[in-house]
Amino acid sequence: MKNTEQMLTLGIESSCDETAAAVLRGGRELLSNVISTQIPVHRKFGGVVPEIASRKHIVNVMPVIDEALSDAHVKLSDIDQIAVTYGPGLVGALLVGVSVAKALAFAQNVPLIGINHLEGHIFANFLSSPELKPPFMALVVSGGHTALVHVKDYNHFRMMGQTRDDAAGEAFDKVARVMGLPYPGGPQIDALAKEGNPDAIDFPRALAEKNNYEFSFSGLKSAVLNYLNAQKMKHIEINRADVAASFQKAVIEVLVAKALDAMRETGLDTLVLAGGVAANSALEVRLREAAAENGIAFYYPSKILCTDNAAMIACRGYYMSRVGEFADLYLNAVPGLSLTDKGE
Ligand code: KG4
Ligand code: ZN
Numbered sequence: 001m002k003n004t005e006q007m008l009t010l011g012i013e014s015s016c017d018e019t020a021a022a023v024l025r026g027g028r029e030l031l032s033n034v035i036s037t038q039i040p041v042h043r044k045f046g047g048v049v050p051e052i053a054s055r056k057h058i059v060n061v062m063p064v065i066d067e068a069l070s071d072a073h074v075k076l077s078d079i080d081q082i083a084v085t086y087g088p089g090l091v092g093a094l095l096v097g098v099s100v101a102k103a104l105a106f107a108q109n110v111p112l113i114g115i116n117h118l119e120g121h122i123f124a125n126f127l128s129s130p131e132l133k134p135p136f137m138a139l140v141v142s143g144g145h146t147a148l149v150h151v152k153d154y155n156h157f158r159m160m161g162q163t164r165d166d167a168a169g170e171a172f173d174k175v176a177r178v179m180g181l182p183y184p185g186g187p188q189i190d191a192l193a194k195e196g197n198p199d200a201i202d203f204p205r206a207l208a209e210k211n212n213y214e215f216s217f218s219g220l221k222s223a224v225l226n227y228l229n230a231q232k233m234k235h236i237e238i239n240r241a242d243v244a245a246s247f248q249k250a251v252i253e254v255l256v257a258k259a260l261d262a263m264r265e266t267g268l269d270t271l272v273l274a275g276g277v278a279a280n281s282a283l284e285v286r287l288r289e290a291a292a293e294n295g296i297a298f299y300y301p302s303k304i305l306c307t308d309n310a311a312m313i314a315c316r317g318y319y320m321s322r323v324g325e326f327a328d329l330y331l332n333a334v335p336g337l338s339l340t341d342k343g344e
Helices: 039-043 050-071 091-108 117-128 168-178 185-193 218-233 240-266 281-293 311-322
Strands: 008-013 018-025 029-037 081-087 112-116 136-141 146-153 156-162 270-274 297-299
Touching: 008 050, 008 091, 008 311, 018 050, 018 311, 029 050, 039 050, 050 091, 081 091, 081 117, 081 311, 091 112, 112 117, 112 311, 117 136, 117 146, 117 270, 117 311, 136 240, 146 240, 156 240, 168 185, 168 218, 168 240, 185 240, 185 281, 218 240, 240 281, 270 281, 281 297
Parallel strands: 008 081, 081 112, 136 270, 270 297
Antiparallel strands: 008 018, 018 029, 136 146, 146 156
16 A cells, blocks of 8 residues: 555546646645647637537547656556546536546546545645645635635635626636637736726726625626727727726725635635636735735645646545545536535
């Protein structure tokens, strides 16, 4: 029996438009991290086309796994356990990863671990910051989710609040789309906002009252659309950089205020950022400042670990295996999987 620190976990991720595989030794030593993105394929359509995503995953999944094994200088037979995302995400896309993981686990006779993608995003921080330990507050901001999660220890979480409608990343993508920017819109808005005035337009901040940890971004999205239409009708030229900067500021202000509020309520002193929107430079800067002003330790993953990857899935898998949370070969994709409270 291998020492757990030597244990090799193969992570597999295929929930949306990235096919990814990674090999992790122990809980934090990343040996390889391969990501094959389909962004150029979906860009033509202005967003992810589920059917195309599934087909691309089928084509890419084995080459990506082979590359992850070879980058890590290990063989499939060296792998001790396989962790795979089983939700949330696109069902056809998830099923590719889940099916491959089940087949490999069966063939190699190694344990299978079913991973919640959102928990994976949080765990990306353990790879970027080896000194990080729970408890902490996690602000998860991705294309599909916006949530504040109290991470009590490696396997106990409490959902403080999440979005009632659009996720933060979804709002970035939709606003970018109406501004004629390519998919995914987040990085485009991020870049454009750098040239704009964040105080140019006063967009609404929803659910701003204290101790409310729910988010809502659909009103903000509509306000941006209305603004753009109104300017067009009045034949006033739109300053796109100002729109991007003002929209981004509205999103960031709400995220920062609610994160600080949740920290105050729980008395936690560590804040962790996670998910694709964590790659937003202004969000990172603002959270870093707010954390410093409030004596809070602040962590966020390196850019490559912010957006979808399998390293974070392997990391989450390692910590689940430590407490015997394995799946069986009946594991199915759960597209609407939520991050539910675990333990008290
Ligand atoms: O976590 P992720 O890779 O996929 C999901 O699990 O949803 O997040 C993708 C989201 C997209 O909405 C994308 O526009 C957004 O993250 N994103 C950004 C930035 N980079 C990626 N949003 C704002 N600023 C960025 N720099
Ligand atoms: Zn994600």
